Amino acid sequence: MNQLKFLIIAIPGLVGSFMVIDFVQYLYKSFNPHAKPGQQAHALVLEAVNLCQRLMEAERQAFQAYLKSPDVNSLNAWKERTVQLRELYAKADLRYKRRIEKFA
Numbered sequence: 001m002n003q004l005k006f007l008i009i010a011i012p013g014l015v016g017s018f019m020v021i022d023f024v025q026y027l028y029k030s031f032n033p034h035a036k037p038g039q040q041a042h043a044l045v046l047e048a049v050n051l052c053q054r055l056m057e058a059e060r061q062a063f064q065a066y067l068k069s070p071d072v073n074s075l076n077a078w079k080e081r082t083v084q085l086r087e088l089y090a091k092a093d094l095r096y097k098r099r100i101e102k103f104a
Contacts, residue, residue, distance in 0.1 A: 045103060048096035055092055059085040 062085055066078035 042103075045096070045099050048092065048099050051092045052089065052096055055085060055089040059089060 059082060062078055062082045066075065066082055069075035069078055
């Protein structure tokens with residue numbers, strides 16, 4: 001009988017405690033200025049977008065130079081450069097996606 005009384009008191013007490021902890025966490029997130037994305041977060045996302053755009057433009061120019069290559073050596077050099085830029089763009093795109101997920 002004592003265990004039943006204990007469970008009748010303990011279970012609602014635990015549920016109430018978790019509700020209070022959840023409410024305090026909600027209040028902390030709503031009043032904490034660092035929890036919301038601010039200027040720094042916006043600047044980091046813009047930096048990632050600008051990097052992707054610059055890499056796309058550089059890749060386009062490298063591809064145009066690849067098409068206009070006069071000899072085999074320069075053709076291979078521009079082809080390697082284009083491949084490197086595409087790999088860098090893939091990394092920059094991942095950075096952009098991580099920052100969007102982090103600050104969204």
